[in-house]
Amino acid sequence: MDLLLIKLFTMTDFIFSNWLELLIGFMAFIKIVTNLTPTEDDNQVFSYLDSIFNAIIPNYKKGGGQHE
Secondary structure, three states, X not given: OHHHHHHHHHHHHHHHHOHHHHHHHHHHHHHHHHXXXXXXXXXXXXXXXXXXXXXXXXXXXXXXXXXX
């Protein structure tokens, strides 16, 4: 039981320490899955989520990213 709790605390510590990297990896995986499906509906859902993240964190441009 104690070993299970230690593993649980280690896993949660890892998730809290690397949440942004895990989110980016998860979004990349979802982008791949939506691009492989034949329908456009799921692509629109992903583009909506992607635009929310782009509003928070603008893309890097040569002149620097700007919030609009």
